[in-house]
Amino acid sequence: MxxxxxxxxxxxxxxxxxxxxxxxxxxxxxxxxxxxxxxxxxxxxxxxxxxxxxxxxxxxxxxxxxxxxxxxxxxxxxxxxxxxxxxxxxxxxxxxxxxxxxxxxxxxxxxxxxxxxxxxxxxxxxxxxxxxxxxxxxxxxxxxxxxxxxxxxxxxxxxxxxxxxxxxxxxxxxxxxxxxxxxxxxKTAATIFLAGNSTVVDQSREPWAAWGQMIPRFLAPGSVAVANYAESGEALNSFLSARRLEKILSLMKPGDYLFIEFGHNDMKQKGPGIGPFTSYKKLLKQYIAEVKKKGGIPVLVTSMHRRNFDKDGKIINTLLEYPEAVRQTAKEENVAVVDLNAMSKVLYEAWGPTNSIKAFVHYPANTFPGQTTKLEDNTHFSTYGAYELAKCIVQSIREQHLPLEKFIKTDVPVYDPAKPLAFEQFYWPLSSFMTSTKPDGN
The missing domain is CATH 2.60.120.430 (Galactose-binding lectin)
Incomplete structure (x- = not known):
């Protein structure tokens, strides 16, 4: 290659x-x-x-x-x-x-x-x-x-x-x-490695974004760095076969972290033995074991919901039992879990069906250069949505008093996903690079 x-x-x-x-x-x-x-x-x-x-x-x-x-x-x-x-x-x-x-x-x-x-x-x-x-x-x-x-x-x-x-x-x-x-x-800073899919990756072009590229803003310099290895379209097995985990492990030192968030793409896999409580849990445990061998600290993250509301404005679960499999694995392996699935339900329902559109990539045609058709994506986030989800991650670290809590900047306030920042208060000057092509995965 x-x-x-x-x-x-x-x-x-x-x-x-x-x-x-x-x-x-x-x-x-x-x-x-x-x-x-x-x-x-x-x-x-x-x-x-x-x-x-x-x-x-x-x-x-x-x-x-x-x-x-x-x-x-x-x-x-x-x-x-x-x-x-x-x-x-x-x-x-x-x-x-x-x-x-x-x-x-x-x-x-x-x-x-x-x-x-x-x-x-x-x-x-x-x-x-x-x-x-x-x-x-x-x-x-x-x-x-x-x-x-x-x-x-x-x-x-x-x-x-x-x-x-x-x-x-x-x-x-x-x-x-x-x-x-x-x-x-x-040479001494702890590294927070991120393994995940398009909801985590550093999205390279406007208007797409993910929580992994927002979270460095909330962490104090000097003691910790975020290394985002997530990529659109990845599942636990494909991340492994592409040697992404191997690259992480080659750099990991004792005391480093690996945040692991998959599910959106894993749930679409079919075949004998494939499922949330079989192949998915087995791979999660493999990741955990490999990280622990290096003296690292694994943290599981449940997948956030897709934007899918019922007639009463409540979120419909489209992720099957995959978030529950993560929770069970964390308990069985005695590792921390950031329950982004639960927090995103509160967050999305606080926005409601109408305001939540601003948190996802929904834009009329010609909003961005070269974008000739409208964008309607209920899985991938706008910069605003990604920013609010990153706050959820930070808040979960705080609430569980994980060791990472000491790395949160002192100016970062407590966050309640039931009371998100209004879209009108969010500020994001656009980068130069843009695309109308949807990221892999759904």
């Missing part, structure tokens, strides 16, 4: 490839010692190992001075900056603001993974924000670092931004102003 991996850049200007911290000074002004200059002309090239992607249209503003805070890069559109990095977790420190103006910046990483939400600075103010992000490629290495296998990627995955050895950062919002970036490897 074709490996999605790019050779490590030979030169990174003033930043050595093996340096512990990569420092970039954005703008046309004076470059601070120890930093690499990043100007509007710094287009990505593999031999450099960093730069703006081809679709980025940026400008520089210099306010005069000698620090990294005195100039910045900005744009009226989302722009993307990539850095060549090997597998691992990284702390990313970003300096935002304008000595003579205001700013508003939302930051996403890789495939629209929400890291920093609407960071605003008052006139003349400069702020520094940090997030911890996971970077990966598709290669599986042994304990000595030798490439032994690779994940079996689907054709569409070759276009994803999370299967290469680059960290790609998206700068978005109404007035993004970026002064500097520092990227430092984090």
């Amino acid at each position: 074709k490996y999605i991996v790019v050779s490590v850049a030979v030169v990174l200007l003033s930043v050595a490839v093996n340096a512990q911290t990569y420092k970039f000074d954005f703008g046309n002004g004076r470059v601070k010692k120890g930093y690499t200059a990043v100007t509007p002309d710094s287009k990505f090239a593999n031999e450099k190992g960093y730069g703006f992607t081809a679709e980025s249209e940026v400008t520089a503003v210099d306010r005069g001075g000698k620090t990294v805070n005195d100039d910045y890069i900005t744009s009226t559109k989302p722009f993307y900056f990539s850095v060549n990095l090997p597998d691992g977790n990284y702390d990313v420190k970003i300096i935002f603001g304008d000595k003579k103006g205001t700013s508003a910046t939302t930051v996403r990483a890789e495939c629209r993974r929400l890291m920093l939400e609407n960071i605003r600075t008052a006139k003349g103010k400069i702020v520094t924000e940090t997030f911890t992000v996971n970077v990966r490629d598709s290669l599986i290495r042994d304990a000595k670092g030798n490439i032994v296998k690779a994940v079996k990627l689907k054709p569409r995955e070759y276009e994803y931004l999370h299967w290469d050895n680059f960290l790609t950062i998206e700068f978005n919002d109404s007035l993004p102003k970026v002064c500097a970036i520092e990227i430092t490897p984090n």
